[in-house]
Amino acid sequence: MSKIITIDPISRIEGHLRVDIKVKDGRIIDAWSAGTMFRGIEQILMGKDPGEAWIFTQRFCGVCTTVHALASVRAVENALDLDVPINAQMIRNIIVAAHSIFDHISHFYTLSALDWVDVASAAKADPKAASKVAQMISPDWKGNSAAEFKAVKDKITGVLNSGQLGIFNNGYWGHKAMHLTPELNLMAVAHYLQSFEHLRKANEVVGLLGSKTPHIQNLAVGGVANAIDLNQETALNMTTLLKVKGYLDAVRDFVIQVYFPDVCAIMSQYMPWATYGIGVTDMLAVPEFPMDTRGTEFLSLGGTLIDNKITAVKGFGDKYIEKNVAESVAHSWYDGDWELHPYKETTEPNFTGFDHEGKYSWVKSPRFDGRRMQVGPAAQVLTSYKLGDPLTQKYTKQFVDNVNALGAATSVSSAADLDMNGFLNAIPSTMGRHGSRVIRCAAILDLALTNWQKLVDNIGSGDLSVCNPPVYPKGEISGFGIHEAPRGFLSHWVVIKNGKIANYQAVVPSTWNLCPRDKDGNPGPTEASLIGNPIADLHEPLEALRTVHSYDPCMACAVHAFDPKGNEIGKGKTRT
Amino acid sequence: MEKEKHERDKKGVIVGVGNVLQKDDGIGIKVLKYLEAAYVFPDHVDLVDGGTAGAALQSEILGKDWLLIIDALDVSGQPGDIRMIAGNDILCRPADLKMSPHQVGFFDLIQLMELNDQGVEEFSILGIIPKDTGVGTELSIEVEASLDPAVAKVMAWLHEKGIAPKKVEGSVKPDYWWTR
Numbered sequence: 001m002s003k004i005i006t007i008d009p010i011s012r013i014e015g016h017l018r019v020d021i022k023v024k025d026g027r028i029i030d031a032w033s034a035g036t037m038f039r040g041i042e043q044i045l046m047g048k049d050p051g052e053a054w055i056f057t058q059r060f061c062g063v064c065t066t067v068h069a070l071a072s073v074r075a076v077e078n079a080l081d082l083d084v085p086i087n088a089q090m091i092r093n094i095i096v097a098a099h100s101i102f103d104h105i106s107h108f109y110t111l112s113a114l115d116w117v118d119v120a121s122a123a124k125a126d127p128k129a130a131s132k133v134a135q136m137i138s139p140d141w142k143g144n145s146a147a148e149f150k151a152v153k154d155k156i157t158g159v160l161n162s163g164q165l166g167i168f169n170n171g172y173w174g175h176k177a178m179h180l181t182p183e184l185n186l187m188a189v190a191h192y193l194q195s196f197e198h199l200r201k202a203n204e205v206v207g208l209l210g211s212k213t214p215h216i217q218n219l220a221v222g223g224v225a226n227a228i229d230l231n232q233e234t235a236l237n238m239t240t241l242l243k244v245k246g247y248l249d250a251v252r253d254f255v256i257q258v259y260f261p262d263v264c265a266i267m268s269q270y271m272p273w274a275t276y277g278i279g280v281t282d283m284l285a286v287p288e289f290p291m292d293t294r295g296t297e298f299l300s301l302g303g304t305l306i307d308n309k310i311t312a313v314k315g316f317g318d319k320y321i322e323k324n325v326a327e328s329v330a331h332s333w334y335d336g337d338w339e340l341h342p343y344k345e346t347t348e349p350n351f352t353g354f355d356h357e358g359k360y361s362w363v364k365s366p367r368f369d370g371r372r373m374q375v376g377p378a379a380q381v382l383t384s385y386k387l388g389d390p391l392t393q394k395y396t397k398q399f400v401d402n403v404n405a406l407g408a409a410t411s412v413s414s415a416a417d418l419d420m421n422g423f424l425n426a427i428p429s430t431m432g433r434h435g436s437r438v439i440r441c442a443a444i445l446d447l448a449l450t451n452w453q454k455l456v457d458n459i460g461s462g463d464l465s466v467c468n469p470p471v472y473p474k475g476e477i478s479g480f481g482i483h484e485a486p487r488g489f490l491s492h493w494v495v496i497k498n499g500k501i502a503n504y505q506a507v508v509p510s511t512w513n514l515c516p517r518d519k520d521g522n523p524g525p526t527e528a529s530l531i532g533n534p535i536a537d538l539h540e541p542l543e544a545l546r547t548v549h550s551y552d553p554c555m556a557c558a559v560h561a562f563d564p565k566g567n568e569i570g571k572g573k574t575r576t
Numbered sequence: 577m578e579k580e581k582h583e584r585d586k587k588g589v590i591v592g593v594g595n596v597l598q599k600d601d602g603i604g605i606k607v608l609k610y611l612e613a614a615y616v617f618p619d620h621v622d623l624v625d626g627g628t629a630g631a632a633l634q635s636e637i638l639g640k641d642w643l644l645i646i647d648a649l650d651v652s653g654q655p656g657d658i659r660m661i662a663g664n665d666i667l668c669r670p671a672d673l674k675m676s677p678h679q680v681g682f683f684d685l686i687q688l689m690e691l692n693d694q695g696v697e698e699f700s701i702l703g704i705i706p707k708d709t710g711v712g713t714e715l716s717i718e719v720e721a722s723l724d725p726a727v728a729k730v731m732a733w734l735h736e737k738g739i740a741p742k743k744v745e746g747s748v749k750p751d752y753w754w755t756r
Contacts, residue, residue: 041597041711055753059597059628106631110684155691196688200634207635214629 002029004356005541008036017514017553019526020356021544023535028544031523031530032356033514035363042347045504050076050496051221051470053504057492058215060506064554066099066206067485068506069219071492074295076221076470078317079479079496083293085465088223090455091209091236093289093299094244095216096483097448098205101251103486103552104377104441105202105259108434109195112549115542116266117180117188120173123156125149125182134187136409137265141257143194144187152190172542177534179269188266191258198254201247208244209236223467228459245452252445255438260395263438264402267431268415271407274422277430277547279529280372282306283379284512286313286321288484289447291454299447301384301392302484306371310386313482322480325491325507327364330519337519339367342493342505343478365515365524366507374428374525375488375512376551381436382427391446395439396423430529433550472499485509487552513551526551584738585620586641586697590730591633593626593647593682596754600655600706600719604646606752607702607726613750614727615741621734630682637689642698644733645682646726648719649703656705656718658726660733663699702729713754 001024008018022030041060045053054072058065070092077084084092127149134144159168172178180188203213209226210216218225229235267273285302295316303312304320313321328339335348354360366373373379384392400423407415426432478495488509495503515524523531526548533543592608595601605625612623624636626645637643649659663686689695704726707716715723734741 043711044597044713056597059595059754065627065629065632102632110631110688159691193688193692196634196692199631200638203632204635206632212625213635214632215625215627 028530028533031527033526034361042504071481071483073221074481075492075494079477090451091224093451097444098202100486102202107552109192114171115546118178119168121182122185122189125186130183130186133183137261138257176536198251205247221470228464268403268406271414273431274426276533277529278428280374280525281428284373285380285383286482301387301389303383324369327366331516332364361516365518375509377436377440378433391443395442430547430550510554587620588642589622589640590644591624591626595628598709599712601648601709603704607646609750614748617741631685643696645701648706653705655707656722659703661701
């Protein structure tokens with residue numbers, strides 16, 4: 001006898017997502033992922049000046065603001081065949097890096113740690129023992145003292161006793177699937193609180209270069225609007241640049257000494273999750289951090305992995321991307337049953353109710369050459385590893401080494417014996433997605449510093465140019481902008497007619513990962529990866545949340561939407 | 577002995593939040609843009625267009641004594657009604673109780689700051705009940721009509737603290753860029 005459980009909404013994500021799972025004998029045998037609110041925000045852009053689109057698109061969502069701004073200017077630049085000065089590329093790159101780092105740290109600690117960490121158990125830990133464990137994992141980190149852990153333990157106890165659980169609400173405490181020792185739980189909660197300061201530092205970088213945060217103001221089609229003058233108080237000068245470097249260095253310490261080893265430590269205790277959550281193994285990522293004015297050389301690589309065959313994406317404007325992306329609405333609440341290229345898409349809503357056999361989501365189904373693709377850090381790490389990127393290879397090896405060491409120290413043989421091939425095969429899994437995110441985060445910090453140096457050197461050589469102003473031709477042109485965003489491959493597609501926007505579509509990472517079935521009935525990546533997951537307790541489907549959260553879903557822009565109402569608490573509702 | 581800070585000298589920040597692309601949800605930003613254009617604020621009072629952001633606002637709030645949020649608020653009442661709510665009344669509720677779409681991140685932020693002993697002393701919300709949060713850049717008639725009373729309410733609230741921003745001479749030209 002099987003049961004269908006509806007989890008609506010999925011909590012601790014941005015936006016509104018419903019997931020239905022069919023469970024039999026303690027395993028998920030089928031799954032449906034549904035974006036449940038519609039707003040077609042692109043329609044606001046029709047008829048507007050393409051040079052201003054980015055100001056609007058960065059308000060699609062409260063999390064990924066800069067990514068939509070960047071993809072938008074790149075789309076218009078692609079349509080105009082416009083180069084971008086080196087200084088502008090570097091400034092954009094450092095903003096991209098800082099935003100990604102912010103996003104990855106907050107995803108792990110704020111949005112998904114409670115899937116693995118039991119706060120109630122942390123309150124029972126011995127702070128001295130916890131400090132000893134933490135110092136083994138990250139020996140040089142000053143925030144691992146017994147006194148620090150005791151203070152955190154007291155705080156947690158205070159929160160638990162007050163009954164006002166705040167941010168710890170909706171944690172699955174005491175759940176059968178929680179496996180960390182009280183000491184590891186306490187260490188994780190302490191680091192969660194410490195992560196906060198580093199989120200701020202990462203964000204300061206965005207603010208210093210972007211002139212304003214949360215919504216940056218320094219972008220322009222053709223470059224950036226930052227005036228560079230090393231001798232001027234009001235311009236981008238050396239004082240500002242040194243501040244940027246100071247923040248990046250501080251955040252790097254946290255990522256290398258805390259976030260990276262924490263993910264290794266937690267995952268080493270949850271090794272079965274290297275086999276759960278695999279689903280779709282075809283991967284798609286794009287290169288990022290352009291180092292030249294045209295976007296042909298990149299610091300970070302990307303490509304497609306289809307049936308285990310790797311193909312590099314060459315850069316901005318690569319026809320391989322342009323001709324192969326399409327979106328289907330076979331199971332989505334839009335008029336018709338089409339599959340269309342983003343230049344030609346329409347967004348006519350047609351809500352017909354939730355139907356497991358028919359239409360059930362506001363999210364469309366993007367396809368690459370007709371295929372489902374997994375996007376995100378897992379795709380980025382796996383494709384760039386296979387394309388021979390040394391930095392990705394270095395941090396991937398470090399991840400495996402750390403898991404081995406922790407496995408050996410805690411007598412978990414599956415962790416102690418994990419080898420490189422085993423981990424590469426596990427990258428599309430629930431654990432692999434968390435591992436890839438921190439591997440990418442560490443690599444990005446190194447790249448940010450490379451970009452910083454190149455910016456300083458380039459300014460030092462006397463080049464102060466920041467923008468090539470656009471000229472819009474008569475007639476119709478089209479272009480697309482690609483960006484390897486924190487959640488994966490993002491693309492904006494624009495059609496411009498006589499200098500005004502005639503069509504606009506954003507195909508976003510969470511659409512690729514959280515999409516419904518396609519016309520042939522193939523489940524989307526999240527749906528496919530839920531199948532086979534264990535469910536120990538039908539009323540507390542924690543294991544399903546682990547897999548869903550591992551994609552870092554951000555439904556606000558997946559349907560360009562938000563949830564304007566509702567007082568629901570995200571717990572499973574069971575029905576037969 | 578350190579003298580207690582006088583109320584009017586305490587550092588504060590007024591944050592407008594909301595999505596200007598979703599009609600009435602943008603009222604918080606509109607009020608903020610109006611305040612920016614119509615008044616000169618003393619140096620220890622910051623005004624921030626928080627947009628749709630949550631956790632990214634940490635730097636703006638850190639080190640402040642008080643925080644006033646202006647936002648569309650989905651509570652019972654008539655569209656355009658204005659509510660002044662003490663922040664603590666909201667923080668007692670479960671974290672994912674949704675009253676405002678971008679609230680999840682923002683309220684997480686306030687709670688985390690509290691837990692890290694970085695919380696503000698006083699936290700209030702000026703909420704305006706929306707009618708329509710569909711796609712668009714125009715406000716509903718009811719919510720548009722709440723702009724002036726909302727501004728007056730913010731001013732009265734500041735006056736109670738002994739803060740008196742100076743009215744700008746001549747016509748006020750707020751930067752409602754999204755309506756261009």
